[in-house]
Amino acid sequence: MFQHKKPSTMNSHDRPMCVQGDSGLVLTTDPKPRLRWTVELHERFVDAVTQLGGPDKATPKTIMRVMGVKGLTLYHLKSHLQKFRLGKQPHKEFNDHSIKDASSLELQRNTASSSNIMARSMNEMQMEVQRRLHEQLEVQRHLQLRIEAQGKYMQSILEKACQTLAGESMASGSYKANIGSQGLPDMGVMKDFGSPLNFPSFQDLNIFGGDQLDLQHNMERPQLDGFMQNNDNICLGKKRTSPYSGSGKSPLIWSDDLRLQDLGTTPSCLGPQDHDPFKSADQIQISRPSMDRSGADIDSISDIYETKPPLQGGGDSMGEKKFEASVKLEKPSPRRAPLPTDRMNPMINAGAMPQGRNSPFG
């Protein structure tokens, strides 16, 4: 820690009248020898002071002991310490904060040196950077939680609406017919990306539940095998090359299709789906009838969410834990949104995001 540099060369050029003693101290050759506080000596001084806990805590005696420089007397140290204390007043607060900071100690050694100002601003800058980084991590974490909160709230809206619609359709008799006319597929769609498992009214229909899971977790969720039983039959998620939309998921949009066909029947009968969605597509539309609804045009909303396996990969660690935790899950929105994995990963690696995500929300 103490640089044991030889001050000789530097100073002997500047001050020919100085003499270097045996201990390395530079003394003037006045009638009254006065100590020159060279840069190196001062560095050692500052070192010692900080070791001792700052200019306020350090005393000339202790400094002398720590410095261990021969020829240095208490008087030298007293006056120098006083000057030091006064001189450090303006930027004392920085030192207080970063006393424990190892890297700042380095900088502090330089504060009283000739590169005073630059070092001071370096110190400030470094602290500023650190502070900002810390803040940024905080912000990341909080952002995650907030997005989740919003997603959860959104789900409650959709649930409610769904139940209302289901209630209405139940009440008014023919389930099948009314589903079609009320645009329920929209809700079906939304549920697909909303909470995968939070729609009790439809959980009885295993198809639906299975579909949702398949939708969202593509095929990478081994622990969901219990739910996936129907998926094997449905195989919708895997039918990526479905003829009607280029995405095997499109029949899922018409979840009512499934219900229509499969209420009371086994999911397996969904196998040949080529015809059904087309038919139903005419009756059941994701939007108002006048919108063009040819089957070929149905690019599923679900596609947005089924997306990118990389995303899943990024969010998996968190997601898995959540699934194990409970059936009723709030699906955090970022996982639904198409987050490019390369963006997510750095955050995850930084360690900030997972913390936030794993904190049980709600």
Add this chain to the structure above:
Amino acid sequence: MSLVSSAIAMAMAMEDTLELDCSVYSNNTTTTTSPTEHDYGCNRQNWPPIVDWEALAGHDEFKDLIESMMDDGGLNFNLFPSEAVDVVEGGSSNSESADMMAVDDETNNDDCKGLRLVHLLIAAAEALTGVNKSRDLARVILVRLKELVSPTDGTNMERLAAYFTEALQCLLEGTGGVHPKNLIGNGPQRDEQHHQADVLAAFQLLQDMSPYVKFGHFTANQAILEAVSHDRRVHIVDYDIMEGIQWASLMQALVSRKDGPPAPHLRITAISRGGSGSGRRSIGTIQETGRRLIAFAASIGQPFSFHQCRLDSDETFRPSALKLVRGEALVVNCMLHLPHFNHRSPDSLASFLSGAKTLTPRIVTMVEEEVGPIGEGGFVGRFLDTLHHYSALYDSLEAGFPMHSRTRALVERVFLGPRISVSLARIYRARGDDDSNSGGSSGEWLATSGLRAVPISFANHCQAKLLLGLFNDGYRVEELANNKIALGWKSRRLLSASVWTPSDSDFQHPDRCGL
């Protein structure tokens, strides 16, 4: 023919602009189009604000051109038509195409079609309000436009043009006014009410497909959090609460805040429209929202209460109608962007804001759509600006979801389309005014009316950037003022969030944000 020569002169003039680098927001980001430097002037940024119709002779000659336009068999396949046909649509495409058009018809096809559509739209807008006003001409142009576009098919530009066409149509027929009640069904399917399920679906999609909604909400929430970091009671007056989505994340943040008293009591007062009809509906919605918020707050352990405050039938705000509690920090929240159906009149908003000011709130948060600089373009200029705006919006959605044109079409139909109609109606009503509220931003108005800026903190800014990072690259955060940040797509600002406090308040922004 003088018409042709003058048109070619115009084309020459336009060539200069066309050669500018137009990379930024071409209307085509689908895979069929390769981004080339030769956008052939499809970058509407470089568009001359007003087409030089004066160079063209009177209406009769117009009619000839329009006739020939009608005869133009199909835009898609007629890239090298005779000069006469193309001249009205900016001979640029013609002279350009003759010289510079590469072999690849397909790519230029969409661009030129888009160009053509824009031309037609501008022509219609001009015909509607310009110097050579002619309703007949406008009608004719709109008819032509309607043939070319559909709200559900085609490129962004085509769908966008469909909504603009529809909006212009309404302006034409409605003689300037657009009744708010018709707004919901003002898309191409005019007669239908938007089904609740549709609206919710579209809302969810809009939220997830773009940072649009979250940006405003989160920025405002962060500002609120910082402002009330040491308060035990918080009262938020929300101008347009809709489903209350914004408050879910605020509650979560309040519950988990570290410094300051934990979980302060939150009170939200939702402003509801008075009057019958839509008023009743909105009250029902608000009550439902209140119930939902209460349930949500209970689920996370946030002390919460919900209130409503009715506006008068003429939509003026009476501050005395608000119940205030001593010692609470009052926050006024004003969300004016999508998906809020902003068919409130500017007066209603103004009355609300002035009333709110008298209550000396701690802060006022405002999120609104950014409009371009209001030049001397008049209606047409603002029309074009609106076109730019929505074009950028469409592009941003497409960029995130290039393959999901269906779902985007849903969002467009439910939210964007009606919004276009409203915006155009407002501009139309305000034509002739130089600097009306419809043009300027409410933020500016706030600045001049006794509110001062509250700086947006580093954390807030940081959050916005992080949020955008979750979406497409094209989004960016821009700092417009120390109290205002904007969400932009490529080079177009879409949305801005700003924070204010009464000038005479002693509220100082805390140094450390209350995370």
